[in-house]
Amino acid sequence: MNQTRDLIDSAQRTIRLELEAVQELLPRINADFIKACELILSCKGRVVVVGMGKSGHIGNKIAATLASTGTTAFFVHPAEASHGDMGMITRDDIVLALSNSGSTAEIVTLLPLIKRLGIRLISMTGNPDSPLAKAAEVNLDARVSQEACPLNLAPTSSTTASLVLGDALAIALLEARGFTAEDFAFSHPGGALGRRLLLKVENVMHAGDALPRVNRGTSLRDALLEMTQKGLGMTVVLEADGRLAGIFTDGDLRRTLDKGIDVRQASIDEVMTPHGKTARAEMLAAEALKIMEDHKINALVVVDEQDRPVGALNMHDLLRAGVM
Structure with a gap:
């Protein structure tokens, strides 16, 4: 019985901490967020999302959400970018780099090349004073007070906050572009969603x-x-x-x-x-x-x-x- 109670308490504590992390994002939807939206809306190329580890998983999802809601985007693994995949990024693109610490070595290594090519950079970090945040044209503040992990180590609240902030960015861009249900359907032609939205x-x-x-x-x-x-x-x-x-x-x-x-x-x-x-x-x-x-x-x-x-x-x- 005690173990059951402990499991429930642990799960509820995790949810409360992650809810608090999301709530903390609300006042940060400010001029920096607007500038990030404006940069992407004026971009002639694609949004290239990069991130390592758990941030990479979140970045992959953000790229997929952007792509399906009217913003051409794809994910590039930063370690692979250092070994040839940087050639996938053009001067017309914009890079959205995710790193909770803002000092992920594989991403920091790319910064000189991004700057040299004149590629515009948006960062999403948990540390606005980090090398990545300072190198970016605009930083989206995704810091959290506490991870849900009791050791305050495993990315939990921080990845949830980044995911929600990515969704907020995608939906703000969707609405700014006047993206419609029919536009959405053309991005999802297969399965029940496509049938529901495309069939006349x-x-x-x-x-x-x-x-x-x-x-x-x-x-x-x-x-x-x-x-x-x-x-x-x-x-x-x-x-x-x-x-x-x-x-x-x-x-x-x-x-x-x-x-x-x-x-x-x-x-x-x-x-x-x-x-x-x-x-x-x-x-x-x-x-x-x-x-x-x-x-x-x-x-x-x-x-x-x-x-x-x-x-x-x-x-x-x-x-x-x-x-x-």
């Missing part, structure tokens, strides 16, 4: 002969036959000029039966939902899903600029496409 209604809707449709005045019985043939659980109802008059779904059928209406005698006009919610073919499928969820419906009619039905889709279509 026209890619999943049933169109042409697959679209169930009947005209106003059609008997409910004939409308049900059309629904059965097309297998979508709904049919659109058309005005004489081809515009959308309404929609009739399986849910409408249940409500019709609850009212005791004779399905053999009724007209579709009596039982359809007038017009109903619609989507456009060029709309993102994720937007169509939101319409369905907001209005608690399972099917949408897709219409053109003249309000003429050109397709239909339901929740099952979005589920199969991986949008939900």
Whole structure:
């Protein structure tokens, strides 16, 4: 029981210390942070992130986050940079160097070459008086009062603070660039995220002969036959000029039966939902899903600029496409 309590106390202490480290960052989002953003926004090349050890792992993640949110970036291992990889960095690039101590030998070794090439340098350190911070055009202060490690040795709070500061930088740049969800999708074309953000209604809707449709005045019985043939659980109802008059779904059928209406005698006009919610073919499928969820419906009619039905889709279509 004591061991259990000790484990819980240790975990909670770690979380508290790391929360405090993140809180300490708030007043440091200042003129230095703004200058770092401005340097990156004006950069004609890429952001090259460097870091050793745990700072390298954090730097790798920061580079990946920047790259996926509109800022071209990649990670270079500083030790490899000293043995040829420095050739990957051009004069148009900007270097973002991470080091908690600010005196990591592998990074300090690169400073003369960075200066000689005229490459602009942003540092992220835990020591604003360190060689790296002093060599940089601007230093982002990521110092922490205490590591979560009880020995105050293993990088814990410091790496969390650097990661959060990197995220703050990436998101500030994203918003400054006006980066959109569609831009984000083009950086993530694979997997569920890409499908959700790139797929359009026209890619999943049933169109042409697959679209169930009947005209106003059609008997409910004939409308049900059309629904059965097309297998979508709904049919659109058309005005004489081809515009959308309404929609009739399986849910409408249940409500019709609850009212005791004779399905053999009724007209579709009596039982359809007038017009109903619609989507456009060029709309993102994720937007169509939101319409369905907001209005608690399972099917949408897709219409053109003249309000003429050109397709239909339901929740099952979005589920199969991986949008939900």
